[in-house]
Amino acid sequence: MSFQRLLDYVEREIGFATSYYNDAYLDRRISARMRRTDCDDYAEYRERLRADPDEPALLLDSLNVNVTGFFRNPETWSAVVPILRALTEERQRATLWSVPCADGREPYTLSMLALDDADVAASRLSILASDIDPNALASARDGVYHTTRTTDIAAELDPLSTAGEYVTREGDEFRVTDRVQSLVEFSQHDLIQDRPPGEFDMVVCRNLFIYIDAQYKRPIFETLDEALRPGGYLVIGRTETVHRDFKETFESVDSERRIYRKAPAE
Ligand SMILES: C[S@@+](CC[C@H](N)C(=O)[O-])C[C@H]1O[C@@H](n2cnc3c(N)ncnc32)[C@H](O)[C@@H]1O
Structure with missing residues (x-):
């Protein structure tokens, strides 16, 4: 066979x-x-x-490639904070899309970053988090994570000065607080088949292109382009690249951390 x-x-x-x-x-x-x-x-x-x-x-x-983590590639998140400050200063409501979100640790990272920085107006921020996998979304909605032989949740939360404000801990179990969850909504979405679920000021789309067949990179970039407002930001994975047909659409803001910006409206 x-x-x-x-x-x-x-x-x-x-x-x-x-x-x-x-x-x-x-x-x-x-x-x-x-x-x-x-x-x-x-x-x-x-x-x-x-x-x-x-x-x-x-x-x-x-x-199911749902390897993820809180603050995965911490240096990327340090570069995202100033963008969150600017977006919440400029806009009454700033919208972020974390896709694919796997078990939710990426969108909760965004929420924690916003709540942890005095200059980000977190009340103006909403985060939509999507994935194709309904099981991953169910775990994400629960917001409960466990330290195991291969996953050290306390270590993942190290970049936070006061992790205790954002998660409650009982032994090896970590529960994301209601305040962190309140900024995040989850929905199922197939990045290849579905139209974007709205318009966003920032889309975080990390660590999917590394697994996906090359022919699907273009349709995904079409979706990302359609999802972003002019002037919106795109964050991709540290080892990923923008599809060649979209190099003009997305201008590099930070090449090392793979942060791009869609051209602002004229
Ligand atoms: C490695 S995880 C990335 C999670 C997170 N962005 C990160 O970097 O830590 C890849 C995720 O892509 C999801 N996925 C695979 N194909 C997808 C598709 N067509 N549309 C949306 N999500 C997809 C999988 O279910 C998995 O949760």
Whole structure:
């Protein structure tokens, strides 16, 4: 059986949009599951997916790229604070879109940054956070995170001077406070298929392009362009680049931190 036939099966029967992702990424993840289940080839692994009721969920877990963190790449967030100050000074209501937001730690980072800085008028800010994955959104809405062997939530919150104001802690469990949650709303959104859910002054779209198939980069940039007001800011991941057709649309503001600005209206 070819790799493509296995991918078709996963897309059709398990409902994961394999066609969005690049083959090298999919092959790495599926091969890892094949090793764990002692399957020697794609046909054997498809059989395993059919016969073992637990395997589809285990595969989905390993395919869903929802690695994230509070204050992921802290230096990016230091550069975002002055932009939040300027936006909330200039506008009665400044709107931000964090997409994809995974389990919510990125939009909550934005909310904490705004609340933690005396010169950001947080009451003027609203943050919409979206992801394609309904499970990630359910965790995001809960706002509860755990320190595990691989995730140290206290360390992630280090950039905050007083993390205790924004999360309550019981042992290894960290709960984002109502005040932090009050700035954020969540909605399901597919960046490739759906139109933008509004107009925004800043869009944070980080760490999706690294997994997505090259052909989808353009439609995503179209959505980002449509979502941003003239003069609005775009933040992408530290190892990501603007699609070549949009180099004129988005002018670099901070090349190292990958912050761009859409040309202001004439
Ligand atoms: C690595 S996480 C990035 C989270 C966060 N932006 C960060 O940098 O920490 C990638 C997320 O993209 C989401 N995703 C994948 N395809 C998507 C699509 N077409 N539209 C919206 N979200 C998508 C996944 O569900 C996953 O939560």
